Amino acid sequence: MSHHPAFRAIGGAVKELARDTVTTSAELIKITVPVVIVTKILEELGLIVYISMALEPVMNLMGLPGALGLVWATGIMTTLYAAVGVYAVLAPGLELTGGQVTVLCSVMLIAHSLPVEMSITKRAGAGLLPVGAIRLLGALFYGVILYHLCSTFGIWQEPARIFFQADTGEETLTAWATTQLFNLGLIVVIIFCILVAMRLMKVVGLLALLEWLLKPVLPLFGMSHRAAPLTVVGMIVGIAYGGALIIRETTTGGMDSREKFNSLALMSLSHGLVEDTLLMLAIGGKLAGIFWGRLLFSLLVIFILVRVIDHFSRSRTTAA
Known part of the structure; x- marks a missing residue:
């Protein structure tokens, strides 16, 4: 029975899933554990308060407590998973609403892992300053819009569901370490569930759908039918893969500089539409805000940006 092709296929899929979970979790732990330890040290030294105060003006624009600025800053400089590790430490002590968690998740989805991802977009042909500005200002602008929509119309004002454990109140390192191990274990479970969901989506054709x-509408945003499929792949899978495809296409001379910039700018605002979205859903973000709203916002920004650049290009040509 165990030699039946179907059982072998299932066994192979389970082994691959287990291997991917272990690999991804190992990478997560290498990044997250030092970040969580540094956060604990900052907390013990009383520096979290000062960091929160420094970030409070920006976070308040989006209706968020200053302490969550440390979560976003961690995501900007490292990864979403490291940011989730800091969120696991801080969130249980904050009284957050579903709307606030959605705003935080949304800005992290737009602006995260900037040192790594911007180096990729630079290699692919987009300048650091324009892409950095698009991501940081885009995240802030979308966060402000989403916050005002939620507060004005009373959307997602219920208390957020925080799945992570709070500190027990005991001032022992053992108690703290136990709590963090639980939270890390929970993140590993989330990773496993995300990998399962992505495979199921692929099997049933949701990724292809x-x-x-997306493919037919991208030419409206300054991309040819040749560039659109590459952009879609980057939006769904992530900047690392999408950027690599564009770098490869560039070597063949298949894309001009304007088209590359438009593609990379759109990817910068909306990428990892499956995995990253599932991660933010797992910590309490609402799908309408972190997926549909972000996607529509990204398309609108690039639509306007393309036309503004075209207008100035025509004006410069006419003047010359």
Whole structure:
């Protein structure tokens, strides 16, 4: 029975899933554990208060407590998973609403891992300053819009569901370490669930459907039919893969500089539409805000940006 092809296929899929979970979790732990330890040290030294105060003006624009600025700053400089590790430490002590968690998740989805991802977009042909400005200002602008929509119309004002454990109140390192181990274990479970969900989506054709929906509209955003499929892949899978495809296409001379910039700018605002979205859903973000709203916002920003650049290019040509 165990030699039946179906059982072998299932066994192979389970082994691959387990291997991917272990690999991804190992990478997560290498990044997250030092970040969580540094956060604890900052907390013990009383520096979290000062960091929160420094970040409070920006976070308040989006209706968020200053302490969450440390979560976003961690995500900007490292990874979303490291940011989730800091969120696991801080969130249980904050009284957050579903709307606030959604705003935080949304800005992290737009602006995270900037040192790594911007180096990729630079290699692919987009300048550091324009892409950095698009991501940081885009995240802030979308966060402000989403906050005002939520507060004005009373959307997602219920208390957020925080799945992570708070500190027990005991001032022992053992108690703190136990709590963090639980939270890390929970993140590993989340990773496993995300990997399962992505495989199921691929099997039932949801990823192909998303690609089919996006591909026809991208020419409206300054991309040819040749560039659109590469952009869609980057939006769904992530900047690392999408950027690599564009770098490869560039070597063949298949894309001009304007088209590359438009593609990379859109990818910068909306990428990892499956994995990253699932991660933010797992910590309490609402799908309408972190997926549909972000996607529509990204398309609108690039639509306007393309036309503004075209207008100035025509004006410069006419003047010359």
